[in-house]
Amino acid sequence: xxxxxxxxxxxxxxxxxxxSIVLTNFCTIASSDWITKNLFIQSSTFLNAKLMxxxxxxxxxxxxxxxxxxxxxxxxxALKNYFLAADACGTEKFIKTYDILKVYHDSVPSGTAQxxxxxxxxxxxxxxxGERISVPVEEIENMPCSLKISETSRRLQYTYQDHGITDxxxxxxxxxxxxxxxxxxxxxxxxxAYITIPEEEFYQMFSEAVPEGSRMVILSSDGQIVSGNEKxxxxxxxxxxLSLVRSMRENGDTYRTVKENHKPEIVISGYIPELDMxxxxxxxxxxxxxxxAGVRRNILVTSFLITGTAIAVxxxxxxxxVSPLNFFIQQLETFKNRRFEKVSPVKGNSEVRQMADxxxxxxxxxxxxxxxxxxxxxxxxxxxxxxLQMQINPHFMYNTLASIKYLTWENNTEKVxxxxxxxxxxxxxxxxxxxxxxxxxxxxxLVRQYVFINQVRYGDxxxxxxxxAEEGMECMVPKLILQPFIENAFxxxxxxxxxxxxxxxxxxxxxxxxxxxxxxxxxxxxEETADLLNSDRRRHLTGIGIPNVHERLRxxxxxxxxxxxHSVIGTGTSVSLRLPYHLxxxxxx
Numbered sequence: 074x075x076x077x078x079x080x081x082x083x084x085x086x087x088x089x090x091x092x093s094i095v096l097t098n099f100c101t102i103a104s105s106d107w108i109t110k111n112l113f114i115q116s117s118t119f120l121n122a123k124l125m126x127x128x129x130x131x132x133x134x135x136x137x138x139x140x141x142x143x144x145x146x147x148x149x150x151a152l153k154n155y156f157l158a159a160d161a162c163g164t165e166k167f168i169k170t171y172d173i174l175k176v177y178h179d180s181v182p183s184g185t186a187q188x189x190x191x192x193x194x195x196x197x198x199x200x201x202x203g204e205r206i207s208v209p210v211e212e213i214e215n216m217p218c219s220l221k222i223s224e225t226s227r228r229l230q231y232t233y234q235d236h237g238i239t240d241x242x243x244x245x246x247x248x249x250x251x252x253x254x255x256x257x258x259x260x261x262x263x264x265x266a267y268i269t270i271p272e273e274e275f276y277q278m279f280s281e282a283v284p285e286g287s288r289m290v291i292l293s294s295d296g297q298i299v300s301g302n303e304k305x306x307x308x309x310x311x312x313x314x315l316s317l318v319r320s321m322r323e324n325g326d327t328y329r330t331v332k333e334n335h336k337p338e339i340v341i342s343g344y345i346p347e348l349d350m351x352x353x354x355x356x357x358x359x360x361x362x363x364x365x366a367g368v369r370r371n372i373l374v375t376s377f378l379i380t381g382t383a384i385a386v387x388x389x390x391x392x393x394x395v396s397p398l399n400f401f402i403q404q405l406e407t408f409k410n411r412r413f414e415k416v417s418p419v420k421g422n423s424e425v426r427q428m429a430d431x432x433x434x435x436x437x438x439x440x441x442x443x444x445x446x447x448x449x450x451x452x453x454x455x456x457x458x459x460x461l462q463m464q465i466n467p468h469f470m471y472n473t474l475a476s477i478k479y480l481t482w483e484n485n486t487e488k489v490x491x492x493x494x495x496x497x498x499x500x501x502x503x504x505x506x507x508x509x510x511x512x513x514x515x516x517x518x519l520v521r522q523y524v525f526i527n528q529v530r531y532g533d534x535x536x537x538x539x540x541x542a543e544e545g546m547e548c549m550v551p552k553l554i555l556q557p558f559i560e561n562a563f564x565x566x567x568x569x570x571x572x573x574x575x576x577x578x579x580x581x582x583x584x585x586x587x588x589x590x591x592x593x594x595x596x597x598x599x600e601e602t603a604d605l606l607n608s609d610r611r612r613h614l615t616g617i618g619i620p621n622v623h624e625r626l627r628x629x630x631x632x633x634x635x636x637x638x639h640s641v642i643g644t645g646t647s648v649s650l651r652l653p654y655h656l657x658x659x660x661x662x
Contacts, residue, residue, distance in 0.1 A: 118327060118328040118339060118341050119327065121282060121284060121341050121354060122327040122328070122341060122343060124281065124282045125282050125341070125343035125352050126343065128278065128279055128281070128282050128343075128352070129343060129345050129352075131278060132278055132279075132345055132347075132348065133345065133347040133348075135278065136229060136250075136347050136348055137347070139229060139250055139268055140227075140229065140252075142189070143229075143252060143254060143266050146191070146254060146266070147254050147255055147256070147257060148257055151173045151175075152173055152191060152199070152254070152264070153256070153263055153264075155173055155199060156191075156193035156195065156197055156199075156263065156264060173199065173201070188200075188201075188202055188204065188237065188238075188239055188241065188242060188268065188269040188270075189201040189202065189266065189267070189268050189269075190206060190213075190238050190239060190266070190267045190269070191254065191264045191265070191266050191267075192210055192213055192214065192264060192265050192267070193263060193264045194262070194263055194264060196210050196211075197210070198210050198213070200239055202239070202241075204239035204240050204241045205239060205240045206238055206239055207237075207238065207239060207240050207243045208236075208238050208243075213238060213267070214265075216234065216249075217232055217234065218230065218232035218234060218249040218251045218267065219251065219265065221251070221295075222251050222252065222253055222265060223253075224253070224262075225260060226252075226253075227252065227253075227255070228252065228347075228349065229250045229251065229252045229268075229348070230250070230251050230252065231248055231249070231250050231293060231299055231348055231350060232248070232249050232251065232293070232297065232299065233246070233247075233248055233249075233272065233297060233298065233299045233300065233307050233308045234246075234247050234248070234249050234308075235247075235307075235308065237249075237269045238267055238269055239269070242269050242271065245271055245272075246271070246272040246273075246304070246307060247269050247270060247271060247272055248269075248270045248271075248272055248275040248299055248300060249267055249268070249269055249270075250267075250268040250270065251265060251266065251267050251268070252265070252266055253265050253266075254266050272300055272304075272307065275291075275299075275300050276291075276300045276301065276302070279291060279300070279352055280302070282352065282354065283302060283354065284354060284356050286356060286357070287354050287355060287356035288301070288302065288303055288354070288355040288356070289301050289302045289352070289353070289354050290303070290306070290311070290314070290353050290355075291350055291351070291352060291353075292311060292314065292315055292318065292350060292351040292352075292353055293349070293350050294349045294350065295310075295315075296310045296311050296312045296314075296315040297309070297310060297311075298310075298311055299350065314353060315351075317329070317331070317340060317342075318340070318342040318344075318351045318353055321340070321342050322342070322344050322351075326342075327341065327342075328340060328341045328342070329342075330358070336357055336358075337357070337358040338355055338356065338357050338358065339355070339356050339357075339358055340353065340354070340355050341353070341354040341355075341356075342354075477489060477492050477493065477496070488529050491525070491529065492525075492526050492529050495522040495523075495525050495526050496522075496526065498518075498522050499519055499522050499523065509551060509552070509629075510549040510550060510551055510552070510657075511549070511550065511552050512546065512547050512548065512549060512550070512657065513541075513545055513546050513547070513548045513549075513550050513579060513586070513588075514546040514547065516550050516552070516553075516554065516555055517539065517541065517546075517555075517577075517579075519552075519553065519555075519556060520555050520556060520559055520577065523556050523559060523560070524537045524559065527560075527563045531563070534567075534571055534572035534573075535562075535563060535567060535572065535573060535574070535575060536573075536574045536575070537559070537574070537575045537576075537577065538574060538575070538576045538577070539576075539577050540576060540577065540578045540579075541577070541578070541579045541580075542579060542580035542581060544580075544581050545579050545580055545581040545586050545654070546579075547656055547657070548581070548586045548654050548655065548656065549655055549656060549657050550586070550588075550652060551625060551626070551629060551652075553622075554588075554622050554625070554626070554650060554652075555577070555588065555590065555650075557619045557622055558590045558619065558622075558648045558650075559575065559577075559590065561605075561619060562575050562590065562592040562594060562646070563575075565594075566592045566594025566595060566645070566646060567592075567594045567595065568594075568595055569595045570593070570594055570595055573592065573593035573594055573645075574592070574593050575590065575591070575592045575593075576589075576590075576591045576592075577589070577590055578590075578591070581654050584653060584654055585634075585651055585652065585653055585654055586651075586652050586653070586654045587649060587650070587651055588649070588650040588652075589647060589648065589649050589650075590647075590648045591645065591646070591647045591648075592645050592646050593644075593645045594645050594646060595642070595643065595645075596640045596641045596642040596643055596644050596645055596646055597640040597642065597646060598640075598642060601640075602638050602639070602640050602646075605619055605620075605638060606619065606620055606623055606636065606638060607620060619636070622636060622650075623635045623636040626650070626651075626652055630652055630653055634651050634652050634653065635650075635651065636648065636649070636650050637649045637651075
């Protein structure tokens, strides 16, 4: 009987609460719906316009960073000197290229330009990212973005194009920001600069201002759709829309309602003066009010939540009974996220407490197993690294002793002594020092000793030059990461050419250390280059060290680090090593 009375009271209270909420909501919605509808349209367009203003600031900052980059290239003589020496070759051209890249990498903030190409008035071109220019200079000069460049304007001209200028963008839709480069304190231009931005990345700057179900376009001052969310219309001309947004700008209108195909549409526009472009949102009025319907649904949901609160009172006693079990189940939900944490003490009947105890013991066992597994994986990783280093060291010893043997045959005791001293200096650093890493300065000393040994044997026909930035010399690097590449250059790069130079570069680039070994030797084909880094193909003794240096860097620092090789037959080979910049850890006292 008590149970029936309790449930009867529950249903009566629920009926009163539900009736009150429904009546209140009906009166509120009926009296304010027609007012809220108009206010919703106005507030939505107003907020969207404000959001456009914020985006304009970001876009203008990005545009200013591009302009700062171009002004830097105009004031620094490196690019102009490179174009003046377009017919130079060999060391002179390499040095001028290095000067440009040094200005670019040392002075340009990270991410300033996606892809930058400069084309001189004399028809020579330079790619700052190192990517090959896939479009002939004559075609570049006749592209729409080139034809739109003003002779005197120092503003960037943004144009859509269905392909880029370099290999990495040749099959991608792009936005080209182009401008002439002028001589300092002069109106005379000496080159044209092209900054290539992938269209999808350019559009991302504006995408947050796109209401659901709307059409967003970035319109140039001549009516071209430069970017937008409807990719099929990119590059087309929208003269009618351009006339509308110009009229809105002249009248100071934030939005305007127009009829398209007998359906009312709301056009929201914002002008970007630095880019001379318009952001235009077009959304059907019905679609905009569809969002308002969602707001109305939220009001109804809130009403139902109030009803649910009243119902929860009726189930208070039941909740007190089942709450400990619900608490324990919620703790078990952490298994879905692989978070093995103990549950806090559970208050309730003995069965629930017993389940919690069993769960906590299971978590302890899992935690112990995971720690043991991680320790075993770490030991396995270290054993792999040590095994790779043991492959490099015997290989180096073999070739060095072969050089000493050759000198002994010549009875050149003085050079034998010097060579042995150089070998002893190397062994002190490699075998005597059991640390896995040494400073780049120490690694370069090892390379100098090794170069001395090889020049004693083969003469000075192969010269080695060093270009080392002081800021990177204290970076910690694995031992013997440069020697295999120097060795490969000595023994294999100069088979046809009997003399030449090997240049070693090292510098800090953001958070990484970049080491490059560039020779002027015979070069290799793409197949030979790939074979050199393939650890499963070891045709020569010198093929042991190179693939294992690459694998060793990836094992120590991660998959994003390692060795890349670029070679051109008849020109030479460039090897680049990338590893994180870090200093030696000082032990705590």
